[in-house]
Amino acid sequence: MTQPSRADWINTTHDWAGSVDQTHLDAIRADPDRYAPGGLLHLVLEVLAYPDDEAESAGQRGQCSITTYGDGSIAISDNGRGTDTRLDEHGAVVRKPIMATQDLRFFGNPDAPTLPDGHPRCGMSVVAALSEWLVHTNRRANGSWTQRYEHGIPVSDLRPVDPDGTTGTTVHFRPARRDSLPGLAPYLDYPHIEITVREQ
Template sequence: MTHWVNTTHDWAASVDRDHLNAIRADTDRYAPGGVLHLVLEVLAYADDEAESAGERGLCSVTLYDDGSIAIADNGRGTDTRVDEHGNVVKKPVMATKDLRFFDDPSAPLLPDGHPRRGMSVVAALSDWLVHTNRRTNGSWTQRYEHGIPVTSLDPIDSDGSTGTTVHFRPSYGEVVDLTPYLRFPHLDIRSLRKK
């Protein structure tokens, strides 16, 4: 296995089942406030991306009648690398621990006033999640169910854009009014309703 420097996630494994199970066993701790907190966890990644690019990012939040939510940004897309065997490997943001925040008692607070834990909280607490990634070196999509990948990285045609879309259906809770909480320092966010 190729050894890459671990910054936000450990590249050694694509899934940490014990980690995902721990999240599902304590939803009040990891997603206080329910669906709102899950939305804010996703937006925090888009905000990180915009900050690292040194510019304001654009992001949309789309609410669907089936209870699912799609959050799309115009960043560079999730980091994807090729290992020594020529296999495409993506940063395991959905199904492993965020090394920066998950176990840190002083993790930064999201706009709902609760600590940031990472994208794996969203994946673990969703019936399904589809991660679509567009980068200059290729685009793909992958589906998860309760945090576990159920497809491989399926290539999709490039449309000339870059960015990430996270479309998920939370396992519990209802969407509340998001507007008062859509405040991130590096993002312009628009909230949409799609029938």
């Protein structure tokens, strides 16, 4: 069966037609205080909003962990279905371009919902653009992959990883601006996920 062209795929949260929007990423990096007010805390909250969405759409309470590392990086993992993937017209695996393109629901939308820090949600691309590096590991029932980004730009292809019997997403990133992370407890008000915090 012939797969439809990426340009013909239905867009809901992101535009599947392209995997990188350089102009979009440049705009974020040019004004970090606008897109990530409060710095690192806001980036963490942007990531957490996605597994919360996932758990809500699945009609169940999800599990999510935040791990802080001595090098200033943070890994956020969840037990959802993993980021959506599709096959293009050539049979190549395409993952939903959540890292390097804008979230059509929130970015630049004056009615975007606020995150628990009181600032509007902009999307995962803000996290990628404002990170020195970010590694997105995706486990789905139909396969698992990882990909590395630097300042929002993918610097590796999708690389397969061995299945471990689980599904979910891990976003491990090191912010370009080394802000301190305040105590997270007052900001973990996500109704559909249970969040644990640990230090590695």
